[in-house]
Amino acid sequence: MSETWVVPELDVRLFDADRWAPYTERCRSAGLRLTTFAELGDSAENRRPLYELNSNCAAVRCGSHGVRREHRGAGVAVAMKVHGMGFAGLCGVHRVRTMHHAANTKAITMNRMLGCADADRQESED
Structure with a gap:
């Protein structure tokens, strides 16, 4: 059986982070911190909470960005994506791609809302 992935x-x-600033500001106002390992330090101590968050989210199939259930629907995923795009730009990255199962319409819609275009669709054999 094959699966379809949207990329x-x-x-x-060309990304206009200022347009999406209200999402990041709303997260910060709610006490959420958007950061990177470059800022925190890439250590086992700093990776542990991310591992636990991703393990928890994987169990409920919420995706690799790891938005906890109590924060879903508040624009946290958009804020995380905006923060990530800013960091990618600081690192000199020109193009970012992600991959979503075709059934993950929320993630696909969010990416399109942010200005992503579908690069291609990929089929994989299960």
């Missing part, structure tokens, strides 16, 4: 792609140089 949204974004040119980071």
Whole structure:
């Protein structure tokens, strides 16, 4: 049985982070911190909470960005994506691609809303 994957792609140089600033500000106002390992330090101590979050989210199939159930629907995934695009730009990355199962319409819609275009669709054998 094959599965279809959607591959949204974004040119980071054309991404307007200011347009999406209300999402990041709302998260910060709610006490959520958007950060990177570059800022925190890439250590086992700092990776442990991320591992636990992703393990928890994988159990409920919420995706690899790891938005906890109590924060879903509040724009946290958008804020995380915006923060990530900003970091990618700082690192000199010009193009970002992600991959979603075709049934993950929320993630696909979010990426398109942010300006991603579908790079291609990929079929995989299960």
